Amino acid sequence: MTAREEAVLDVEGLRMRYGSTEVLRDVTLRVHHGEVVCLLGPNGAGKTTTLEILEGFRMRSAGRVEVLGTDPAHADERWRARIGVVLQSWRDHGRWRVRELLTHLGRYYAPYSSGEISRPWDADELIAAVGLTPHAQKKVRMLSGGQRRRLDVAIGLVGRPELLFLDEPTAGLDPVARREFHELVEGLAAQRHTTIVLTTHDLSEAEKLANRIMVLDGGRIIADGTAADLARRIAGEDQVRWTLEGRRHEHTTTESTRFVRELFERHGDGISDLEVRRASLEDTYLTLVRRAESGESTDAHAAESDNESYEVVR
Numbered sequence: 465m466t467a468r469e470e471a472v473l474d475v476e477g478l479r480m481r482y483g484s485t486e487v488l489r490d491v492t493l494r495v496h497h498g499e500v501v502c503l504l505g506p507n508g509a510g511k512t513t514t515l516e517i518l519e520g521f522r523m524r525s526a527g528r529v530e531v532l533g534t535d536p537a538h539a540d541e542r543w544r545a546r547i548g549v550v551l552q553s554w555r556d557h558g559r560w561r562v563r564e565l566l567t568h569l570g571r572y573y574a575p576y577s578s579g580e581i582s583r584p585w586d587a588d589e590l591i592a593a594v595g596l597t598p599h600a601q602k603k604v605r606m607l608s609g610g611q612r613r614r615l616d617v618a619i620g621l622v623g624r625p626e627l628l629f630l631d632e633p634t635a636g637l638d639p640v641a642r643r644e645f646h647e648l649v650e651g652l653a654a655q656r657h658t659t660i661v662l663t664t665h666d667l668s669e670a671e672k673l674a675n676r677i678m679v680l681d682g683g684r685i686i687a688d689g690t691a692a693d694l695a696r697r698i699a700g701e702d703q704v705r706w707t708l709e710g711r712r713h714e715h716t717t718t719e720s721t722r723f724v725r726e727l728f729e730r731h732g733d734g735i736s737d738l739e740v741r742r743a744s745l746e747d748t749y750l751t752l753v754r755r756a757e758s759g760e761s762t763d764a765h766a767a768e769s770d771n772e773s774y775e776v777v778r
């Protein structure tokens with residue numbers, strides 16, 4: 465098996481209890497090299513707890529956890545240097561200047577360069593990558609909330625991590641900063657050196673960034689797949705609408721691409737005003753969480769697409 469095929473995260477039967485409250489009951493998941501995975505779930509579902517266990521910041525109650533081939537509960541500094549973490553909020557470092565802080569933190573990673581990865585990320589390049597160049601000489605406490613969040617992301621990236629955890633990274637960012645952050649993540653993902661696990665409550669962000677979405681609820685992963693997979697399997701079907709010979713038509717299908725291709729094969733230029741409405745991730749997510757909370761089955765893998773015919777509705 466090559467390094468790229470190995471699981472970067474391999475978790476089985478993870479349980480976590482705070483006192484008498486069981487937060488994680490049986491979390492099982494795998495993430496492979498180069499994936500961008502988004503963990504969704506309602507407030508209090510245990511997303512941060514899961515990330516903290518994977519990051520080695522919190523001891524689990526039970527289960528098997530391997531991160532980059534190592535149990536985080538027994539990991540060393542070399543392992544830690546391969547991981548980047550952006551927590552929900554940092555309150556430290558207020559008196560440091562941005563560039564000075566990143567240069568300082570970067571020094572920790574220098575001994576952990578490998579043949580493939582030169583560590584740390586050059587401070588000025590990194591500051592430019594997160595859009596903080598005009599603020600490089602500012603004290604951290606003088607930054608706005610959004611600028612502070614960009615710095616948090618830079619702190620997570622300074623060691624050129626192979627695995628990056630981002631806990632609600634865009635909370636508090638304005639639309640421009642959010643877009644720039646998305647471009648940054650897409651750039652990292654395109655290079656495929658960094659596997660990314662993020663949490664968010666912004667479903668459009670999850671849909672945009674993630675190759676794969678996992679939904680955590682009731683202490684378990686209740687769905688796991690691409691946004692399109694989940695939408696098809698859980699929320700149902702796409703609606704296709706079109707006009708032919710002056711009449712409006714509508715058809716519901718789980719395979720809209722195939723349906724539209726066949727429609728054009730049959731009617732070619734006769735088709736106009738074509739619209740395809742896919743079930744959104746929001747539709748899917750709300751259905752999943754509602755089902756989980758009412759005790760219905762939510763097994764995303766078990767639900768198969770409905771059989772359907774490809775007749776054109778006239």
Ligand SMILES: Nc1ncnc2c1ncn2[C@@H]1O[C@H](COP(=O)(O)OP(=O)(O)OP(=O)(O)O)[C@@H](O)[C@H]1O
Pocket residue numbers: 482487505506507508509510511512513514
């Ligand atoms: N240190 C702690 N001690 C006791 N209970 C805790 C602790 N940390 C978290 N919890 C509880 O565990 C549950 C899961 O919390 P967690 O922060 O992991 O959820 P989350 O999915 O990240 O939520 P959010 O979306 O609101 O950030 C919550 O009920 C929370 O109150």
